[in-house]
Amino acid sequence: MRTAFSTLSDILNHGFDTVIDVRSPAEFAEDHIPGAINLPSLSNEERARVGTIYVQETPFKARKIGAAMVARNVATYLDGPLKDMDGGWRPLVYCWRGGQRSGSFTSILTQIGWRAEVVEGGYQSYRNLVHGALYDDRLLHRLILLDGNTGTAKTDILHRLKTLGVQVLDLEGIANHRGSLLGAMDTDQPAQKGFETALACALAQLDPKRPVIVEAESSKVGARILPPSLWTAMKAAPRIEIDAPIDARAAYLASTYSDLSANSDTLAHKLEYFRRHRGRLVDAWLELLQGGAFEDLARALMEEHYDPTYRSGRSHNGAEVLHRFEADKLSEDARVDLAQQIAAWVNSVS
DSSP states (O other), rough: OEEEOOOOHHHOOOOEEEEESSSOOOHHOOOTTTTTEEOOOOOOOHHHHHHHOOOOOOOHHHHHHHHHHHHHHHHHHHHHTTTOOTOOOOOOESSSSHHHHHHHHHHHHHHHHHEEETTTTTHHHHHHHHHIIIIIIIOSEEEEEEETTSSSSSHHHHHHHHTTOOOEEOOOHHHOOOOSOOBSSOOOOOHHHHHHHHHHHHHHHHHHEEEEEEEOOSETTTEEEHHHHHHHHHHHHHHHHHHHHHHHHHHHHHHTHHHTSSSSSHHHHHHGGHHHHHHHHHHHHHHHHHTTTTTHHHHHHIIIIIIHHHHHHHHHHHHOOEEEEOOSSSSHHHHHHHHHHHHHHHHHOO
């Protein structure tokens, strides 16, 4: 039996017990339906082998060899991750287009007695829904950008706002990147398709009738590109700003990026990226790094690079500033108080 989904919300609220992605591990790693488990009908190597036979020999031979591989793999799953599933278990299965891989897999499950169904159109139909939500449809959410100079703890405040019940969209969290040239994290960023899936799902869970706070970003977060509907809405959105003295910002930034400053070679390599635009200033920054003067380095980076860049960008965006929040310090207690102030303000405009 096949099940078709007409909206992203429908497929995210599918109602099945388990979603099984039977594509290869490489396909699954790039992107998949949220919450799906990967039980490949064919491994990466098996899929490549079957494809080669299909092209170089005959489709019949490829299907025959592929069917034997699928049967062996499903048998392994029945003795492994599926062995404890009871008779009432309802799995939803998909492959790339809802064709042979998911059909063969589901056929075996239904013969056992499970009420397994196939996603009509497979992953591709799901991808079309994500693409439509981000590239074709107009974003209906009421965005308010959280803005301010580098080092004003915007990401930290965004996380605190979420715990206070404010709707937020954490682009850096979704992209697994801290936004700036120095912002790469220890783990890789998701693929663009995976990023878009997480973004579309996050938006689908937000109430369009309530404000959504989004940290002000460029059109890219690391290597991930914001889809046009979101970027257009962000450029037009009003903003709130956090203002803090540079000493407080330098102390906060040095603490936040302590993982990066602990590896001076990596940080030195990243600082070299600025040389094209900042020239000999980079030499002075490297001296501060080598001397372990991380707060001084943070201050220099802000004064000589980030703040001028921010002022230039702000002069061109022309977006309305709804409110400015002043913070003398950015200690833990100060950030708690700042988040509470902003949450109260957001609730007042809701």
